[in-house]
Amino acid sequence: MKILFNSEDIERTIRRIAHQILEHNKGLEGLCLVGIQSGGVTLARRLADKIKEIEGKNIPVGSLDIAFYRDDLGIREDLPRVRKTDIPFEVNNRVVVLVDDVLYTGRSIRAAMDALMDMGRPARIQLAVLIDRGHRELPIRADFIGKEVPTSRDETIKVELSEEETSDRVILYSAKAE
Amino acid sequence: MHRHLLSIKDLSREDIELILETAEGFSDVLKRDIKKVPTLRGKTVVNLFFEPSTRTRTSFELAAKRLSADVVNFSVPTSAVVKGESLIDTALTIQALGADFVVIRHSCSGVPHLLSKHLKASVINAGDGINEHPTQALLDAFTIKRHKGRFEGLKVAIVGDILHSRVAKSNIHCLKKLGAEVRLIGPPTLLPEGFKKEGVELYYSMEEGLKDVDVVMMLRIQLERQDRGFFPSKNEYFTLWGLTPERLSLTKEDAIVMHPGPMNRGIEIDTEVADSPRSVILEQVTNGIAVRMAVLYQLGGQ
Numbered sequence: 001m002k003i004l005f006n007s008e009d010i011e012r013t014i015r016r017i018a019h020q021i022l023e024h025n026k027g028l029e030g031l032c033l034v035g036i037q038s039g040g041v042t043l044a045r046r047l048a049d050k051i052k053e054i055e056g057k058n059i060p061v062g063s064l065d066i067a068f069y070r071d072d073l074g075i076r077e078d079l080p081r082v083r084k085t086d087i088p089f090e091v092n093n094r095v096v097v098l099v100d101d102v103l104y105t106g107r108s109i110r111a112a113m114d115a116l117m118d119m120g121r122p123a124r125i126q127l128a129v130l131i132d133r134g135h136r137e138l139p140i141r142a143d144f145i146g147k148e149v150p151t152s153r154d155e156t157i158k159v160e161l162s163e164e165e166t167s168d169r170v171i172l173y174s175a176k177a178e
Numbered sequence: 179m180h181r182h183l184l185s186i187k188d189l190s191r192e193d194i195e196l197i198l199e200t201a202e203g204f205s206d207v208l209k210r211d212i213k214k215v216p217t218l219r220g221k222t223v224v225n226l227f228f229e230p231s232t233r234t235r236t237s238f239e240l241a242a243k244r245l246s247a248d249v250v251n252f253s254v255p256t257s258a259v260v261k262g263e264s265l266i267d268t269a270l271t272i273q274a275l276g277a278d279f280v281v282i283r284h285s286c287s288g289v290p291h292l293l294s295k296h297l298k299a300s301v302i303n304a305g306d307g308i309n310e311h312p313t314q315a316l317l318d319a320f321t322i323k324r325h326k327g328r329f330e331g332l333k334v335a336i337v338g339d340i341l342h343s344r345v346a347k348s349n350i351h352c353l354k355k356l357g358a359e360v361r362l363i364g365p366p367t368l369l370p371e372g373f374k375k376e377g378v379e380l381y382y383s384m385e386e387g388l389k390d391v392d393v394v395m396m397l398r399i400q401l402e403r404q405d406r407g408f409f410p411s412k413n414e415y416f417t418l419w420g421l422t423p424e425r426l427s428l429t430k431e432d433a434i435v436m437h438p439g440p441m442n443r444g445i446e447i448d449t450e451v452a453d454s455p456r457s458v459i460l461e462q463v464t465n466g467i468a469v470r471m472a473v474l475y476q477l478g479g480q
Binding site: 065067068069070073074076079081082083084085114115118119120 | 196199200202203204206207210211212214215216217218245475476478479
């Protein structure tokens, strides 16, 4: 087990991503954040808080569950638990920034894009992740990346974001530690 | 979860809660413009109905279609059954056609259980004889949860022909497992003492039974099963056991009225009650699709 990020690292990274999102989109006009259940939801909320600190304005935030859109139903051993999809705004013609904690095979992002498309027609979809650990199985890349971490497939990355922001960390588990 | 859904009796409280939780997600999907998800793409659902049914069959059909599965309906008058094919042969034939799910309704209790022993496909009981109708109980529980937010301490009255009702039996098991207090109300001929062992209270008077309940669940008087004189006449039944506005006023102020349908207005339920704001009967129909989607999803993930 190795701690990759502590609370301060995560805080700095989220602030940087928030700045990058704003810079890239030239402000928050027409912008919204959608966190992928479950790891992306807290991160999206954190990013929204940061953006408010920087711009002084609220950005719409939603959560998206991708269980019904997965491509491994019947293959994986445990059925994913269905969590809340809550997007209290129109996605039509908006720039939607999908937010997830870890980018890995890219399959979750594919599912999330399909789910999003069934809710409307966003003007553009962008992707923000805290960790990119490689091993893509689909032609998908992130627009905003906290940190690229080279991993092997038998390692596990766990992002722990607490509500009170003090005990946040990103941990890398090696296969042997399991 | 299990591979088949044969009865509520087989499910744990956690199983039921998981289905209700999953159904919440599907209920949101059904409110969107695009009411379809790709979850069961490439799977085949066969509705095998040996008894007439429009609403349950249509509900399963829509649930499967909303999940992007292919659906085939087999109903008795058009199938080889009328040519003398045995039940198991029919089911094996359907399996050979590539069914992943077989939704079955039959007038004999235990048929889904029998089929589940012969089929690799997931078997879903859509009503077997006078035994169980598990998806109806699950959609009823879902509807109650939406309105009451809890089951613990809730008083639910099930009224009518309990003896012949698979809906009642599934609901008794389901509601008891979820922690509700269940009372049964009906004429003694249709409400045998034996039900006491299920941990429910029996009432032979509407006025006593309805007092302070949170939910009134009316059952359809199954006119096709009343040839043995369980009650004197439809009029007499309505006079003694019909849910009238006066009787409804004995329940809690915010009590809801449920009915699995199809309703016999003027026999078990007064038209005024059926159309009142307290009635959630049409909502039950809507919720049925989300709950059946949740069942297919949970069984399909195995």
